[in-house]
Amino acid sequence: MDFELTSEQIQVRDMVREFAQREVAPYIQEWDAKGEYHPEVLYKMGSLGILGLPIPERYGGGGFDYVSFALACEELEAVDTFLRVVMSVHVGLNSLTLHQWATEEQKQRWLVPQAKGEKLATFGLTEPGAGSDAGNIQTRAVRDGDYYILNGEKMWISLANTADHFLVFATLDPSKKHHGLVALMLERGMEGLTTGSIHGKLGVRAGDTGWLNFQNVRVPVENRIGEEGEGFKIAMSAIDQGRFTVAAGAVGLIRAAMEASIKYCHEREAFGQPIGKFELVQQMIAKMVAGYEASRLLVMRAAELKNRGIRNTRETSLAKWFACDKAFEAANDAIQIHGAYGYSNEYPVERYMRNARGAVIYEGTREIHQILQAEYALGYRTDRPLRCPQPPAQAWESEAAARA
Amino acid sequence: MKIVVLVKQVPDPNAVRFDPRTGDIQSGTPQVANEYDLHAMEAAIQLKERRDDVELVAVSLGQARETLNRCLAMGADRAVAIEDATLAAGDSTVTARALAALLRAEGFDLLLAGQETSDGGTGTVGPQLAALLDVPVVSNVVALEERDGVFVAQREIEDGRQVLEVTPPAILCALSGLNEPRYPSLKGIMAARRKPTETKTAADLGLSAAEAQARVTWGPLFQEEETAEGIILRDVDADSAVDQLVAFLQERKLI
CATH class of the missing domain: 2.40.110.10 (Butyryl-CoA Dehydrogenase, subunit A, domain 2)
Incomplete structure (x- = not known):
């Protein structure tokens, strides 16, 4: 087990981070407040290859692994959820589903232009x-x-x-x-x-x-x-990919809430000392740290299974449920730490909280995931093999073929 | 045509903190590509995109693997990393000597570099290389184009720009106004896997111990105490306060 990222994964993360921080972060508060949608951002993501990140190179994608894919989702949602949503629907729910279920002819027709970012899906x-x-x-x-x-x-x-x-x-x-x-x-x-x-x-x-x-x-x-x-089977395997992106994005949202809170803890003083010195504030920071680290590990576990083309419905569901709950909790606590300022859009944490709330509902409600986890544990649910199993990441294709 | 771009990896200027005890930069400070160097890199890629005979080489001195990877992903064909503890401890003259030794062997038509680095900030490596290699140098470049094998550069000077034409081989030092550096695309990151990075030491470059000896040494770094104090006008009527405030701002040419 290796917890280190490869140089390539770091490069992907840094590029996506730089893109999101430079192209969206300075404007997002205003876009969100006015309800403005800026599709030009999506086209730029397409030209950089972000919209085809985990799709094999032979279908016009980047051929990167699921860890890189998760890191990209994390970086995007650390700036705003709308960016990660693009990855969820275009890449996760649509393109990866075509990669799994479509015929070669269909892949050439739809998957290739989607992976190249020429068409949105x-x-x-x-x-x-x-x-x-x-x-x-x-x-x-x-x-x-x-x-x-x-x-x-x-x-x-x-x-x-x-x-x-x-x-x-x-x-x-x-x-x-x-x-x-x-x-x-x-x-x-x-x-x-x-x-x-x-x-x-x-x-x-x-x-x-x-x-x-x-x-x-x-x-x-x-x-x-x-x-x-x-x-139905196709929809459910699509959702295995969509949930993964939502979980990975939630990790980014926890991080954003945590970083904003830590910064504020150092800046704001009360009763003659920085508020970070108060233990009840520290408790909220500690929960954010634990939520972030644990969610990230669950996402990486699912990523590892996906890389190898191993069924991961259970692991992905667990990552999605846990990370989204922790993201909402972190954003909610971030508002508490920011006090009245957190309740206004002068700071980003109220936006984090509003954005985090939706993910507790979509891509499987919290309740659906709890039922799934309980049913797996109780032995009421098992995953049957699919006619078209989820393909591995490009670098694992020969290994998966040998195993088959 | 061969274009060489010099790049350096520096502590992130937005995150750098000094350790007040040691007078050094705090360990764990994130490292990033020197900003001006990315503008030099972008200019080189744009020249490469306009012709099909360009070999583009990124060269660094000191630990800069991530920055070289970034250059390869942006579009460089190969990279050379000069990694040597002796050289890393050197001054700008040692840096220039080491780079000159490499560039004599490597050869180039155009050498692009950032105007200065955000850490050392001497801005002298480009001009020193020009002296050592006996080639012209244009500093503070904010626009660049090629016309029939001649490079036309606009150089930022006080209150304006100067247009200079240079024939290769030449050295150009870039400012941030030159262009908007591209992000390394994912395709570029993937392609960079297959591009070579060569490592060189002082010995490989044939540099003697005397040549690698720094003549400038760095003292400890420290942050200046913030001493500026606000001015509070007390016991004056509003009209007089406004007059004083306006006079104060005019004196400093702020209004």
Whole structure:
């Protein structure tokens, strides 16, 4: 077991850190306060290769490992959650899912331009009436010759108004529940596909969150990812990747809350001494340190399994649940440490708290993760092999092939 | 055409702290690429992008592996690291002698460097190299272009700019106005894996003990006590206070 980062991982981390600190950190308070979304930042991420980071080089990506991917998510969310959200939907939920489930032809068509940052992609599972209960989605796909006719609506979709490609899930037969789902790739411009924004969110106000609407969208059969009825499995393996990015990002948010708190502890004096000298303040700092270190280790454990192409649903879920809970706790305590100033947007910690709150809900609510962990522990749940297992990171491909 | 860029790794100017007991920089201070050197590097990459016959070499003296990796990821073809404890303890003349020895062997058409480093800050290595290698040097470069094998550089001078034309081989020292250094892209980081970094010592460069001997030694570093005090006007009426304040600011040319 080696806890040291490689020189390459350090270079990736430093580059992403520098990018986020220079291009976004100086403006984010204003963007968040005004609810301004700046897609030019995403295009720059694309030109730097950040949007294809873990995708193999042969598909236009960087070919970096999952540790580097986690470090990038950490650095992005240390500045603002909206940056990490891009990694979650474009890379985690969409591109890595195509890498796992799509045919070679489909990868050339969609994955390659996504990995190069030429096209932006998102993922549509959640609906106005179905979140955790994903087997109960109402978006309907009806086969009509070489097409599916798609009708329905998706809600809480990140990059809804920016994405070029959409990986969406629909039911072919509602009575079959989980077994009736199908995964389809949609492209912006398809007739009957419209998108819009959702306003009034508590957090991630600098991000693009919205809805997708399908009115008799004719989706060619060659846009189907996997087989009919495989949609739920595809969605769940996508979520294994999305959750990983959320967990890694939460580590960055804890760090940001902790660093802001430590700085404030040295600056602010009360009763004649810096507030860092007070033990009840120290307790909050200590909890942030523990939350940060433990969350990071859980993320790295999941990263290591992902690198080797080993099933990691349980480990990723644990990392996501734990890190997101700790991120909210750290941000909430950071406000407490900052006192009344923390309650205003003069300091960034209120934004951290608002942003951290959402991640306790999306990509599996806290409750869903608790159920998963308990069911694994009690022996009620086991992971069955998938027709298309999660591919390893590029550097582990030959090792994984030898093992298979 | 061969372009050599000199780069140095320095303590992060935004994070540097002195240890008041030892008078030294606190250990654990993060190390970063010297800012002006990145502008020199960017200028070199831009020249390389305009022609297809450029070999771009990044050269450092002292511990600078991360900075050299960054240069390779930005677009340098190879790197040379001069790593030698004797040289690292030297003054700017020793640095210039070591670099001159390497550059005589290496050869170059254009040598780009930052105007100065944020740690030593002497700003003399470029001019010393020009003297040792008998080539022209243009300092404080804020714009650069190539016209038919001639380099046209704009040099920042007081109240304006001076335009100079130099034919290679020549040395140019960059200021931050020259360009906006690019981030090393992930593709670049991946490509850097396959690029070579060569290590040299004083012995490899054929430097004698006398040549490696510093003639300037550093004393302890310390932070100046902050002595500035505010001025508080007491017992004066508002009009008079305003007059005094305006006079004070005008005297210092602040308004």
